[in-house]
Amino acid sequence: MKSIVLCTENIEKRFGGVIALKDGSIEIRPGEVLALVGSNGSGKSTLTKVITGVLSSDGGTITYHDKPVSYSNPMAAQRAGIMAVYQELSLIPSLTVAQNIWLANEPKTRFGSIDSKTMNAETAKLLTLFEGTFQPSLHPEAYVRDLPLDERQIVEILKAYSRKPEVLILDEATASLDSKQVNCLFDLIQLLKSEDKGLVFVSHRMDEIFRIADRAVILRNGKTVGEVLIADSNEDEIVHLMVGSNVGLTRELGGRMTFSAQESVLIVEDLENEQLNGVSFNIKQGELVGIGGLRGQGQSSLLHTLFGNSHYTGKITLFDETLSFDHPKEAIEHGVALIPGDRATEGLLLLRSIFENFHLPNWAKYCRPLLKMKSAHSDAEEMGKQLNLIMESLDAPVSSLSGGNAQKVVIGKWLLREPKLLLLDDPTKGVDVGTKSEFYKLLVKLQENGTTILFYSSDEQELLDLCERVLVMQDGKVKADLSGDNLTEANLVFHSMGATNNNNHHEESTHA
Amino acid sequence: MPEQNKSKIALWWRNLNVKHSLGLSLILLVLTTVLYFALQPNLFKSGTVSHLLTSNFRTWLPVILVTVGQAIVILGGGLDLSNGAIVSVGNVILALTVTTVDEPGKNILMVLVVIAFGIAAGFLNGFFTAYLGLQPVIITFASSFVYSGLALLLLPSPGGNIPREYTTFYRSTQFLGIPLALIVIVLIALIWTFFRRRKYGQFLFAVGGNDKAAYTTGVPVTWVKISTYVISGFLASLAAISYTLLTGSGLSSSGDDMTLASVTGAVLGGISMSGGAGSVLGAIFGGIVLGNIRNIISTLKLNSWWRTLVNALLIVLVLAGPGLINLLRRKKK
Numbered sequence: 001m002k003s004i005v006l007c008t009e010n011i012e013k014r015f016g017g018v019i020a021l022k023d024g025s026i027e028i029r030p031g032e033v034l035a036l037v038g039s040n041g042s043g044k045s046t047l048t049k050v051i052t053g054v055l056s057s058d059g060g061t062i063t064y065h066d067k068p069v070s071y072s073n074p075m076a077a078q079r080a081g082i083m084a085v086y087q088e089l090s091l092i093p094s095l096t097v098a099q100n101i102w103l104a105n106e107p108k109t110r111f112g113s114i115d116s117k118t119m120n121a122e123t124a125k126l127l128t129l130f131e132g133t134f135q136p137s138l139h140p141e142a143y144v145r146d147l148p149l150d151e152r153q154i155v156e157i158l159k160a161y162s163r164k165p166e167v168l169i170l171d172e173a174t175a176s177l178d179s180k181q182v183n184c185l186f187d188l189i190q191l192l193k194s195e196d197k198g199l200v201f202v203s204h205r206m207d208e209i210f211r212i213a214d215r216a217v218i219l220r221n222g223k224t225v226g227e228v229l230i231a232d233s234n235e236d237e238i239v240h241l242m243v244g245s246n247v248g249l250t251r252e253l254g255g256r257m258t259f260s261a262q263e264s265v266l267i268v269e270d271l272e273n274e275q276l277n278g279v280s281f282n283i284k285q286g287e288l289v290g291i292g293g294l295r296g297q298g299q300s301s302l303l304h305t306l307f308g309n310s311h312y313t314g315k316i317t318l319f320d321e322t323l324s325f326d327h328p329k330e331a332i333e334h335g336v337a338l339i340p341g342d343r344a345t346e347g348l349l350l351l352r353s354i355f356e357n358f359h360l361p362n363w364a365k366y367c368r369p370l371l372k373m374k375s376a377h378s379d380a381e382e383m384g385k386q387l388n389l390i391m392e393s394l395d396a397p398v399s400s401l402s403g404g405n406a407q408k409v410v411i412g413k414w415l416l417r418e419p420k421l422l423l424l425d426d427p428t429k430g431v432d433v434g435t436k437s438e439f440y441k442l443l444v445k446l447q448e449n450g451t452t453i454l455f456y457s458s459d460e461q462e463l464l465d466l467c468e469r470v471l472v473m474q475d476g477k478v479k480a481d482l483s484g485d486n487l488t489e490a491n492l493v494f495h496s497m498g499a500t501n502n503n504n505h506h507e508e509s510t511h512a
Numbered sequence: 513m514p515e516q517n518k519s520k521i522a523l524w525w526r527n528l529n530v531k532h533s534l535g536l537s538l539i540l541l542v543l544t545t546v547l548y549f550a551l552q553p554n555l556f557k558s559g560t561v562s563h564l565l566t567s568n569f570r571t572w573l574p575v576i577l578v579t580v581g582q583a584i585v586i587l588g589g590g591l592d593l594s595n596g597a598i599v600s601v602g603n604v605i606l607a608l609t610v611t612t613v614d615e616p617g618k619n620i621l622m623v624l625v626v627i628a629f630g631i632a633a634g635f636l637n638g639f640f641t642a643y644l645g646l647q648p649v650i651i652t653f654a655s656s657f658v659y660s661g662l663a664l665l666l667l668p669s670p671g672g673n674i675p676r677e678y679t680t681f682y683r684s685t686q687f688l689g690i691p692l693a694l695i696v697i698v699l700i701a702l703i704w705t706f707f708r709r710r711k712y713g714q715f716l717f718a719v720g721g722n723d724k725a726a727y728t729t730g731v732p733v734t735w736v737k738i739s740t741y742v743i744s745g746f747l748a749s750l751a752a753i754s755y756t757l758l759t760g761s762g763l764s765s766s767g768d769d770m771t772l773a774s775v776t777g778a779v780l781g782g783i784s785m786s787g788g789a790g791s792v793l794g795a796i797f798g799g800i801v802l803g804n805i806r807n808i809i810s811t812l813k814l815n816s817w818w819r820t821l822v823n824a825l826l827i828v829l830v831l832a833g834p835g836l837i838n839l840l841r842r843k844k845k
Contacts, residue, residue: 078730086728092718095718104718
């Protein structure tokens with residue numbers, strides 16, 4: 001076994017009350033590619049950020065070259081030779097490609113000023129590593145703001161590479177690259193491997209992990225749960241480790257409704273915009289359909305598009321009516337409600353009272369011609385009871401509520417309008433378990449009353465517990481439509497990761 | 513051949529705009545200068561032009577200095593609404609203490625005190641905004657009241673008397689026929705060019721462009737931000753010195769209209785209010801444009817409130833310009 005260049009033991013990180021990382025332990029060896037694997041929110045990005053000094057840890061140790069280290073900022077980590085390519089790019093749009101690559105690492109002339117000539121020449125040399133995979137508009141003096149996402153990613157990779165790191169962490173570096181560009185990146189990784197550098201490769205794509213990595217560490221719920229040698233492993237083993245003990249358990253079907261006989265109330269055909277690449281599906285009356293997949297695959301965009309919040313091409317049919325919403329107002333008038341993911345910025349007026357928040361979209365109902373405050377009050381009280389809202393009084397500000405109760409207010413304000421189609425955009429993020437289960441009960445009750453629900457969640461377990469059907473999205477497309485026996489956690493993770501050679505799980509994919 | 517020439521000029525112009533954002537400020541500089549000269553009745557009499565140059569630059573110097581300071585703060589992603597008040601304090605201190613040429617040592621000390629005050633005031637602004645992460649607009653607006661309150665406390669009613677020797681020195685010193693004020697401006701431009709090409713310049717643009725990305729890349733973001741306020745405070749103290757030498761007396765509200773002027777000048781000079789784009793040379797041009805506008809208004813014998821009105825209208829127009837153009841484009845579609 002090779003020596004270890006960097007190892008982390010039991011790293012912990014909390015954000016407020018939320019624990020992002022409980023026990024992050026990895027060993028990075030020189031001349032080896034370590035894949036860091038895990039589903040949404042398993043703590044991969046958090047762990048890489050702790051190593052590079054972007055975040056400070058709340059516990060655990062990092063050992064680098066046999067010495068315990070702790071970097072309080074990225075500068076210190078970089079000086080020690082630890083670099084990362086970040087998922088959310090660390091580029092400055094208003095600077096040129098060369099200026100970005102050499103920022104804080106500029107070549108100097110004899111007189112101490114920045115040597116732009118050398119900088120541009122060196123950048124041109126670096127760009128040859130990706131030769132033929134980008135437009136001629138990408139050159140050393142081009143401004144980063146003018147570049148498309150894949151070329152920005154290339155610049156970000158070259159920026160890290162130019163600093164000659166001892167340890168290079170690639171966090172989702174391939175997400176926006178095409179296959180040719182990925183090949184170039186892999187050549188570069190092989191080159192670094194041959195130079196005995198330590199490499200960490202964070203990816204959601206199974207095929208890439210099997211192509212490039214030597215070992216894989218699997219994280220689940222912020223904990224390191226396993227380590228495998230890629231040569232001795234297979235996709236199934238990794239998926240098993242990712243989903244844990246409840247792999248293969250199909251959901252109990254008792255009590256689930258069947259919808260085959262009913263008519264589709266929402267038909268979506270070939271929906272396209274910046275984030276969506278041709279989404280098609282249909283939903284029947286009273287169905288509770290989940291949307292799964294990795295974060296940022298177009299799920300939120302799909303919901304916002306259905307709510308009239310962004311432009312699109314394609315066709316949406318709702319209740320036998322072809323729609324073209326220009327504004328959420330029209331969607332609301334058609335009985336559509338969207339419960340946003342970020343309740344603090346998109347859903348609530350935090351300083352105003354619960355009562356006001358409840359009725360924000362509903363005042364028209366009480367206005368004839370003067371506001372009927374009494375009936376508004378009794379309706380709000382009724383809703384509070386229905387939601388089991390724990391509050392001081394209706395007049396208390398929303399900011400006095402706990403996260404879960406605040407989320408109930410967001411839901412309540414739309415329920416008061418009695419929506420026919422309810423869109424939920426990852427509504428239980430950062431909500432405690434007790435509130436979650438109340439929330440689930442509420443959704444089931446709504447469904448029983450005939451509300452059609454489309455529910456995006458980044459929590460796989462939640463989708464499995466609640467939904468009859470789950471659409472798995474990847475790259476702005478519906479990758480798989482899982483229902484009945486096919487709806488298992490293993491299948492869900494499998495399709496999210498874009499894995500293909502699935503032998504053990506029965507599946508049907510609506511999209512190749 | 514002319515074809516080639518044309519494309520060269522086009523390229524140069526494009527570069528000027530994209531790299532240094534100087535296009536707008538140059539056009540305005542030429543336009544206002546031509547207009548101003550056209551309004552001069554004695555333009556073709558000998559000596560008029562050179563007289564205009566010397567008298568104007570010494571009048572404009574204070575505003576140009578605060579504009580350059582403001583430009584650097586805005587480039588770094590902040591805003592300094594207290595620079596005018598720092599000018600007032602410096603002006604009041606000098607007017608109260610520099611009363612005779614017989615104590616050159618004390619006078620130099622007081623100049624240093626003014627500079628130290630500017631730097632300290634700038635550091636305080638920077639500490640609160642960059643280190644503690646508070647809103648620049650609110651912090652510097654609030655601190656401006658602290659500073660102007662201090663100025664009023666020191667000198668409740670206009671007064672003070674700077675020895676004539678000093679004001680004459682400021683008015684008539686020339687070097688190779690170039691007036692002192694213009695030399696200071698050229699020096700500032702040179703120092704800027706020097707630093708622009710160094711690490712500091714690169715860091716300043718990076719921080720203004722995207723401070724989070726700059727931080728993850730290893731740029732000392734907090735210090736760069738604090739430094740911009742310190743530079744602005746320092747330049748405000750220089751503005752106070754030149755203003756005092758220009759007027760020869762003290763006034764607790766002397767810097768009041770310089771704050772808005774500095775923002776207008778920076779914006780006219782092509783500095784992007786969101787930070788990270790522009791050039792200090794542009795800000796100098798912007799300051800000169802403001803001076804031209806001031807002169808045009810006084811040549812036309814308009815009320816002085818026109819100046820504030822025009823300043824404010826310019827800032828709104830220049831800021832809203834890109835948005836309005838976008839709006840029109842979208843409407844056409």
